[in-house]
Amino acid sequence: MIRTAVVAALLLLLMSGGSGASESEDKLGSILVQQRDLQAGLAAGQDYGLTPRELSAVRKAQAEVFTLTEGKISMDQLNIEDKIRLDNALERINTQVKGGDTDHIARGEQDVCKRVQRTGTTVKSTVCATQSEWDRVREDSRESLEKRRICADCGR
DSSP states (O other), rough: HHHHHHHHHHHHHHHOOSHHHHHHHHHHHHHHHHHHHHHHHHHTOOOOOOOOOHHHHHHHHHHHHHHHHTTTOSSSGGGGHHHHHHHHHHHHHHHHHTTOHHHHTTOOOEEEEEEOOTTTOOOEEEEEEEEEHHHHHHHHHOOOOOOOOOOOOTTT
């Protein structure tokens, strides 16, 4: 029951997007309250059905959440890289807390956002894709580099 409530709170926080400053403050405040409650429960000995390895992963991700949000009162105070890192840390916590309900992650459907530099420019942009899509891009790139280049018209 507790695990379900934590998952529901995490999903609500990850899915909600605020446009105004007060909504941004509320979102960051809600994230921090939820994470502090989870941290307090873990400190009090509640394991939420997690293995020691999962507990360690949650604590590590929470440390990143608290580091990224230290001194901040709204999401607007985070730069894009920190927002991405925060989202990824919350996703890692969500993954561990969900426990057995991680079939979508096993299939590579977990969203991962990265800052990438486009060819021909020095400007970086944020690209979000599922882990399976990132894996497919990496594999296609590797195959392209390893493929022998044969020129049919080179002998002329």
